Amino acid sequence: MLEQQFGMTVDTRTCVGCAACVIACKTENRLAEGYVRNWITTQTRGRFPELVMTIRSERCNHCRSAACVRACPTGASHYAAGGTVQVTGSKCTGCKACMAACPYDARYVDEQSGTVDKCTFCNHRTSRGMATTACQEVCPTRSIVFGDLNDPDSEISHLLAQRDWYTLKPDAGTRPSHYFLK
Amino acid sequence: MEATSTRANPLVDPGLTIWNQDVAIYLFLGGIVAGVMILSGAMRLWYKQEEPSLALRLLPWGNLALISIGMFCLFLDLENRFNSWRFYLVFKAYSPMSWGAWVLLLVYPVSAHMAWAETPAHWRETVLRKVPLLRPWGEWSVRARRNFAALSIVSGSVLGIYTGILLGAMPSRPFWNSSLLGPLFLVSGVSTGAAFMLLFRLNQGERRFLGFLDFLLILAELGIIALWIIGMAAGGEASLQALKLIFGGPYTAAFWSLVIALGLVTPAIAEFIEYKHRAIPGRGAALLVLGGGFALRWIMVYAGQHSGWASEASAGLF
Numbered sequence: 001m002l003e004q005q006f007g008m009t010v011d012t013r014t015c016v017g018c019a020a021c022v023i024a025c026k027t028e029n030r031l032a033e034g035y036v037r038n039w040i041t042t043q044t045r046g047r048f049p050e051l052v053m054t055i056r057s058e059r060c061n062h063c064r065s066a067a068c069v070r071a072c073p074t075g076a077s078h079y080a081a082g083g084t085v086q087v088t089g090s091k092c093t094g095c096k097a098c099m100a101a102c103p104y105d106a107r108y109v110d111e112q113s114g115t116v117d118k119c120t121f122c123n124h125r126t127s128r129g130m131a132t133t134a135c136q137e138v139c140p141t142r143s144i145v146f147g148d149l150n151d152p153d154s155e156i157s158h159l160l161a162q163r164d165w166y167t168l169k170p171d172a173g174t175r176p177s178h179y180f181l182k
Numbered sequence: 183m184e185a186t187s188t189r190a191n192p193l194v195d196p197g198l199t200i201w202n203q204d205v206a207i208y209l210f211l212g213g214i215v216a217g218v219m220i221l222s223g224a225m226r227l228w229y230k231q232e233e234p235s236l237a238l239r240l241l242p243w244g245n246l247a248l249i250s251i252g253m254f255c256l257f258l259d260l261e262n263r264f265n266s267w268r269f270y271l272v273f274k275a276y277s278p279m280s281w282g283a284w285v286l287l288l289v290y291p292v293s294a295h296m297a298w299a300e301t302p303a304h305w306r307e308t309v310l311r312k313v314p315l316l317r318p319w320g321e322w323s324v325r326a327r328r329n330f331a332a333l334s335i336v337s338g339s340v341l342g343i344y345t346g347i348l349l350g351a352m353p354s355r356p357f358w359n360s361s362l363l364g365p366l367f368l369v370s371g372v373s374t375g376a377a378f379m380l381l382f383r384l385n386q387g388e389r390r391f392l393g394f395l396d397f398l399l400i401l402a403e404l405g406i407i408a409l410w411i412i413g414m415a416a417g418g419e420a421s422l423q424a425l426k427l428i429f430g431g432p433y434t435a436a437f438w439s440l441v442i443a444l445g446l447v448t449p450a451i452a453e454f455i456e457y458k459h460r461a462i463p464g465r466g467a468a469l470l471v472l473g474g475g476f477a478l479r480w481i482m483v484y485a486g487q488h489s490g491w492a493s494e495a496s497a498g499l500f
Contacts (some may be wrong), residue, residue: 040187043185093263
């Protein structure tokens with residue numbers, strides 16, 4: 001088992017889809033105009049007037065069996081400390097095999113560098129010992145929780161133990177580290 | 183169920199469009215090269231009916247040109263071309279693209295040796311007289327001609343299968359995710375290779391042999407396509423959604439008309455009639471096969487990117 005396994009939960013009961021997380025990520029990581037590393041998905045199901053809406057803040061799922069890492073021919077996409085999935089820009093050829101392999105379409109090509117980019121779980125923060133991501137920090141409803149899944153005392157472990165949750169596209173077999181609380 | 187997303191990343195939304203005509207052309211040319219490598223190697227080893235024609239002997243040179251154009255297309259598709267050398271610093275066993283990069287490195291020297299060894303002796307001698315430094319290699323290459331022919335069959339087969347596995351090994355794209363794509367692209371590659379060879383001035387025996395062989399290859403290709411469709415039809419929700427791309431979806435007309443009707447069935451009928459009446463195969467059927475082979479790869483590349491895992495069906499929301 002890895003020493004740390006970072007993960008994230010988004011509480012779909014309290015997320016209002018304000019997109020503060022999206023703006024915080026764009027600002028923190030100085031993303032080019034028109035590109036995002038996280039986004040809001042709204043799902044409406046049921047038959048009128050009995051409709052149910054689910055709002056989720058989504059991003060790279062930092063899968064523990066990541067299809068993108070397997071597809072990458074140069075090792076640019078790799079597992080990093082904390083079990084996260086990262087991209088080393090200096091090794092990326094922009095072949096886009098990782099983008100084709102990702103079932104969540106969470107990656108994009110950064111037009112400035114020509115390399116593939118995506119959510120890093122704020123690797124630049126966690127590598128310096130910070131415990132929060134930019135999106136978590138600004139969430140006004142405290143829907144986003146980031147932490148170590150391998151630490152039984154972490155808030156994220158408690159939430160996953162107490163609440164019902166799901167991951168996206170579990171049939172894809174990628175074992176995401178990103179959970180959505182029901 | 184209705185889903186909306188605020189994400190609008192270029193090349194990703196509303197549908198994935200990361201690979202375009204550059205990749206389709208590369209896969210098509212890679213298939214032809216694989217086919218010509220296999221067929222020219224096999225004909226050197228086992229085709230004893232008559233002296234090989236000049237065109238057949240010079241075709242491996244064409245291979246070098248075609249694979250270079252294909253590689254250039256692949257290079258154009260890279261978003262960060264300055265890092266393309268990174269392909270050759272590591273070998274990633276789980277990455278089909280890594281396999282492809284290294285296989286291409288094998289294809290070049292094998293094709294070059296084949297091309298040289300098959301070049302008529304007096305032309306080779308003219309070159310060696312002008313560049314005597316090449317003589318030891320040039321003479322060794324000709325002595326090892328049969329070994330290179332065998333190597334040509336092996337490396338051509340790996341190249342042909344790889345072009346299919348590159349797409350087939352993507353579990354996130356149900357339209358591609360089939361182990362049959364490797365054999366399909368290999369058989370289609372050999373078929374388009376045979377068709378490409380038939381465009382040149384081969385002698386009558388060679389034309390008859392390649393024409394009938396192409397007929398058999400088309401039958402095999404139709405069989406593999408049927409199995410691939412059955413595989414998707416017998417799959418889960420994601421596979422069924424993917425199948426709709428060619429059954430009522432946006433690629434239906436192109437797939438059934440360009441690939442199946444014009445690219446496979448029509449040339450198969452023409453080649454069978456030519457075989458039955460002992461006629462010498464012409465270039466019409468060959469051109470249709472080449473058009474169909476290109477359409478197959480074009481549709482595969484584009485349609486596959488439109489397939490994915492249905493989020494609502496597999497999100498565990500219910």
